[in-house]
Amino acid sequence: MGKRLAKRPVVSGAAVPGNPESASERGQSLLRLGRRDYAPERLLVMAIVNRTPDSFFRPGDTWDDQAAMERVHQVIAEGADIIDIGGVPAAPGPYVDADEEIRRTAGFIALVRDAYPDVAISVDTWRRPVAGEACAAGADLINDSWGGWDSGLAEVAAEFGAGLVCSHAGGLTPRTRPFRPSYVDVVADVVAHTQKLAARAIEVGVDPSRIVIDAAHDFGKNTWHSLAITRRLSELTATGWPVLVSASNKDFIGETLNVPLPDRLVGTLATTAVCAWLGARIFRAHHVVETRQALDMVSAIRGETRPARAVRGLA
Amino acid sequence: MIVAAALCPAPPLLIRELTGTDEVVPELRAACLAAAGELSAAAPDVIVIVGAAQQTRTWAEDTLDLSEFAPGVRSAAATDAGATPRAGMAAAPGSAPDLPPPLGIGAWLLTEAGYAGDRILSSVGHDEPAVRCADVGAELPGLRERVALLVMADGSARRTLKAPGYFDERSAGFDASVELAIREGELDALLFIDGELARQLMATGRPAWQVLAGALRGHKVTSEVRYCDAPFGVAYLVASLRIGQAEERRPGWLS
Numbered sequence: 001m002g003k004r005l006a007k008r009p010v011v012s013g014a015a016v017p018g019n020p021e022s023a024s025e026r027g028q029s030l031l032r033l034g035r036r037d038y039a040p041e042r043l044l045v046m047a048i049v050n051r052t053p054d055s056f057f058r059p060g061d062t063w064d065d066q067a068a069m070e071r072v073h074q075v076i077a078e079g080a081d082i083i084d085i086g087g088v089p090a091a092p093g094p095y096v097d098a099d100e101e102i103r104r105t106a107g108f109i110a111l112v113r114d115a116y117p118d119v120a121i122s123v124d125t126w127r128r129p130v131a132g133e134a135c136a137a138g139a140d141l142i143n144d145s146w147g148g149w150d151s152g153l154a155e156v157a158a159e160f161g162a163g164l165v166c167s168h169a170g171g172l173t174p175r176t177r178p179f180r181p182s183y184v185d186v187v188a189d190v191v192a193h194t195q196k197l198a199a200r201a202i203e204v205g206v207d208p209s210r211i212v213i214d215a216a217h218d219f220g221k222n223t224w225h226s227l228a229i230t231r232r233l234s235e236l237t238a239t240g241w242p243v244l245v246s247a248s249n250k251d252f253i254g255e256t257l258n259v260p261l262p263d264r265l266v267g268t269l270a271t272t273a274v275c276a277w278l279g280a281r282i283f284r285a286h287h288v289v290e291t292r293q294a295l296d297m298v299s300a301i302r303g304e305t306r307p308a309r310a311v312r313g314l315a
Numbered sequence: 316m317i318v319a320a321a322l323c324p325a326p327p328l329l330i331r332e333l334t335g336t337d338e339v340v341p342e343l344r345a346a347c348l349a350a351a352g353e354l355s356a357a358a359p360d361v362i363v364i365v366g367a368a369q370q371t372r373t374w375a376e377d378t379l380d381l382s383e384f385a386p387g388v389r390s391a392a393a394t395d396a397g398a399t400p401r402a403g404m405a406a407a408p409g410s411a412p413d414l415p416p417p418l419g420i421g422a423w424l425l426t427e428a429g430y431a432g433d434r435i436l437s438s439v440g441h442d443e444p445a446v447r448c449a450d451v452g453a454e455l456p457g458l459r460e461r462v463a464l465l466v467m468a469d470g471s472a473r474r475t476l477k478a479p480g481y482f483d484e485r486s487a488g489f490d491a492s493v494e495l496a497i498r499e500g501e502l503d504a505l506l507f508i509d510g511e512l513a514r515q516l517m518a519t520g521r522p523a524w525q526v527l528a529g530a531l532r533g534h535k536v537t538s539e540v541r542y543c544d545a546p547f548g549v550a551y552l553v554a555s556l557r558i559g560q561a562e563e564r565r566p567g568w569l570s
Contacts, residue, residue: 092476092481093481176480176481177478177479177480177481178479179472179479179480179517180326180327180384180416180479181384182327182383182384182416183383183386184380184383185386186386222384222385223335224333224384224385224386224387224388225386227386227387228386228387231387255335258336258337
């Protein structure tokens with residue numbers, strides 16, 4: 001299992017200019033995922049396990065059941081808090097219907113649940129029937145990146161006592177690319193839409209402590225928009241909802257640094273650190289070790305955790 | 316009377332400030348500026364900028380709010396102390412948020428090309444049938460003594476696997492037939508484009524092409540195609556159209 005860092009109280013007052021706002025000042029509260037509760041200061045890694053032959057990053061690596069389970073063992077050992085299992089790539093491509101998507105995910109979720117009764121599992125889907133089968137198999141969180149395109153997800157979450165990610169995709173149909181999106185204020189649009197989805201989820205019975213919001217970088221957004229939502233992430237965290245950031249290896253990083261897909265880790269970690277500083281709590285990642293370290297660094301800088309081992313200058 | 320016409324695509328990346336450090340498409344930009352420059356050189360009384368949008372109407376504003384595509388972008392003009400934003404482009408909110416981007420981009424092109432004269436911004440609805448588009452076009456020659464047209468229109472956005480609209484195998488043929496019509500000056504052929512097919516292929520320029528056809532009905536047109544490619548999976552066509560006399564039979568002439 002991953003190492004659990006001991007926490008200590010914040011020692012300096014967060015009223016000092018330049019100090020980050022504390023999670024409680026931002027209105028953040030307890031987050032429930034599965035059987036676990038997470039205090040506002042906890043920074044969580046959501047490890048991506050794609051059950052697809054054609055996802056954008058290292059396609060096919062975890063298509064095979066055994067390879068996928070190896071990956072689950074590995075990321076849990078590396079400190080992942082949530083295992084995110086998805087059966088359909090976000091990009092356009094060969095059609096995957098709901099039945100096939102269920103075939104790719106539900107059985108595997110059951111295997112993971114069996115092997116790890118306590119780990120939080122999320123299902124990466126926009127489809128209600130898939131979310132239903134996944135939750136029945138043991139998923140704790142419905143990770144929808146398409147902005148609630150299928151409004152029935154909230155009902156499924158309520159039915160199973162699961163959580164829901166409320167995201168913003170600029171109205172895009174799932175698996176389509178943005179075509180010249182423009183916004184008078186993209187951040188205001190994101191905040192309004194995610195709040196609306198969250199409010200609706202509560203109305204239909206989703207536990208508020210299990211609701212998460214996600215600006216969904218690059219979904220219905222160009223590089224400038226994705227940079228803007230990163231820059232202004234504190235406006236999302238100020239809503240009080242836990243914020244999920246899924247930026248790993250995305251094109252806005254590639255376009256910012258002019259680097260191809262295999263070379264985006266550094267840009268991803270910079271984005272991760274900035275988002276963590278601005279109050280995000282969950283980080284969806286391909287690279288768990290590196291993400292865990294970046295987040296641990298941010299927590300220590302904030303004074304919310306202590307260094308692993310302090311000797312230098314103290315001996 | 317239409318004295319000159321030009322066809323340009325309307326991707327936001329035409330505007331240099333939106334592509335970051337890399338120019339991205341200098342040849343495309345140069346071709347559009349050359350076409351816009353030729354319109355200006357025809358000494359029109361007005362240039363009408365035509366583009367597809369949600370509604371069929373004219374627009375009083377001509378300033379595109381760049382921040383809708385690129386929040387926080389620094390325009391070249393804005394970095395000069397005391398510089399006022401150039402006509403056709405603004406980096407600050409307060410500009411008309413509803414101005415259809417094709418028209419704003421067209422206005423930017425004209426200003427970049429040095430045109431300081433009158434302009435009319437005219438949008439035509441995405442779903443307007445060919446007949447209606449042609450009617451809109453037919454109104455344009457009579458607006459002033461010397462009218463030039465800048466038609467901002469894109470072909471299919473489904474040309475490649477990486478295209479914004481992914482890949483549709485029908486796109487290349489569709490775009491080729493539009494290109495042929497423009498090259499040959501057979502603008503009437505544009506009126507027979509299947510609107511539903513154009514919509515499926517994300518060829519957003521269809522209504523604007525048909526306005527062009529309506530405006531130049533009966534004229535002999537020769538074209539210079541300055542650019543024709545789909546580097547990002549969206550079909551971009553840049554052409555300068557030279558307008559001959561309206562073909563009509565005068566009484567007394569032998570046929």
